[in-house]
Amino acid sequence: MPKSSRPAPSRTTVRSRALSRRALSRATLVRQWLVERQDATALEAIEHLVGMQAQAPLAPYVGLWSRLRDFDPTELATLLENREAVRGSAMRATIHLMSSRDFLAIRPLIQPRLDREIYQNQTYGRHRLEGLDMDAVLAAGLEELTAGPKTATQLREALAPRFPDREPAALAHAVRCLLPTIQIPPRGIWGKGGNPTLSTADLWLGRPIDPNPSVDQVILRYLAAFGPASVQDIQTWSGLTRLTEVVDRLTPDLQIYTDAESGRTLYDLATITLPEEDLEVPTRFLPEYDNLLLSHADRTRWIETETRARLTLQEVLTRGSILHEGTAVALWRLDRKTKKTAVLEIEPIVKLTKKAHQEIEAEAGELLTFAASNAQAEIRITN
Incomplete structure (x- = not known):
């Protein structure tokens, strides 16, 4: 069975060698479960990977197939239908498949990126929201979603009469980003389809968003799945900024490497031993938007x-x-x-x-x- 996706770091920092591009790719491929398919459940895989990008609704099925032995699509479909996993806006303000408990814990940490998505968006941005009572918009959006899940069209139609001098699409976009919205089934179900239909995670799951989320733990889990990595890599994956201070706080418990190509400092869990640089790796198919290819500032390792x-x-x-x-x-x-x-x-x-x-x-x-x-x-x- 794979190791826990919530690792506890060692208390000793060990400074080590420079890592070549090949060494970095092998290290990350192993922990991405792309060298050897794992005997793990779909839920364990989703949590180990700290979510899977899911803008293409069925992409995670291929991503799991590439990483798990004997993966059956009905396993993931059941997780979504039983509300053990959800699809919603998260890292980089994009749709991610996450375990329900992870979404509740991680989604509030990503809010600064979703705030930027609202106010810097070219289509629905600041000039369309100036002077708007956003608290009133979110209260109205929550009221509508509490009454029942809504498609984007239904949400726009519901909000338009309440704010007649505003663009309905901009109002709906604000609700989607500023509330912890998810897309409920049948969207994302293998063999099915349908327009994205929104609820909020707390409404859908009957549990509140975590009021005290831990950015430290999320960064450690990122390293377990994507490391060794730089601060810039962590920020690229999450969509967050100004994480240097957080990483500095964690550094005494981390292994430190250097990127041989760029000279950047790389961080990793001290409990993980890197594979040999000449490790043979198999051919693998990755789906659209697979996070392996999107979660480092320097993508030359791929x-x-x-x-x-x-x-x-x-x-x-x-x-x-x-x-x-x-x-x-x-x-x-x-x-x-x-x-x-x-x-x-x-x-x-x-x-x-x-x-x-x-x-x-x-x-x-x-x-x-x-x-x-x-x-x-x-x-x-x-x-």
């Missing part, structure tokens, strides 16, 4: 800067990524034109070796067995 610069934002956001030997080498998308046919489209972003082709095709076949077992499926690798 993808060369030149390669990343060639990709458009649309390409990156609408397709998953394929890791080969610890590096992103291709993008993928599963096209289900009908219920009976499926095409797994793979587009290399670097020149693939013969070995890479073979390993990608083998893992692609496993993915199709998982995601499209009831369809006539094929794999297409573009040149």
Whole structure:
């Protein structure tokens, strides 16, 4: 079984070596459960990863499949339907799948990022909210959500008559970000769908948001899942700023490394031993928005800067990524034109070796067995 996702640090700080890009990638891949699939539950995996980005509603299913042995989609669907897990705005003001207890504990810590999302948003930003009694807006939004879950359209329609001189979409966006909103099922359920429908975590779960959340514990858990990492990495993952003081407070209990490429100071749990730099790692398919690729300020441990610069934002956001030997080498998308046919489209972003082709095709076949077992499926690798 995997180690607890809530580690207690050692009391001794040990200063150590500089870490190469390869050493960093191996260290993080191991703790991301992408070197060896784990015999863990979906809930244990979600908590170990401190949540999974879930803007693409079904992306976490592929993320869990890549990390767990014998993962069954109904396990995650049941967690959502039984309210043991939720999908809501969290790190970086994006939709995350989290255990219910984690959402209640972590969501209040992320509020400063969601405040910025409100007042700096290009579409619904400050100039549309100037002079607005935000407390009154949130009270009205809470009243409407207490009466029952609402889609974004329903929330806009409910708020518009209360604030007739304001844009309904801006009002609804403020409620979504400033209240601890979640998207309830069937959104995010394997084999189902539907428009995002909002409630709040405390209403949906019947439990209050944690009044005394611990940013220290969240940072330690981040390191357990994504480390070794710099302060900038932690801030990139969370969307928060000014965390240097918090990390400085934790430093006496942490292992310190140096990034051999940038010279930045890296922090890690003193209880974790790093794997060998020459560790062989398998080919893995990551879903859209997988946090592995989004949770470090310096992403060169996964993808060369030149390669990343060639990709458009649309390409990156609408397709998953394929890791080969610890590096992103291709993008993928599963096209289900009908219920009976499926095409797994793979587009290399670097020149693939013969070995890479073979390993990608083998893992692609496993993915199709998982995601499209009831369809006539094929794999297409573009040149």
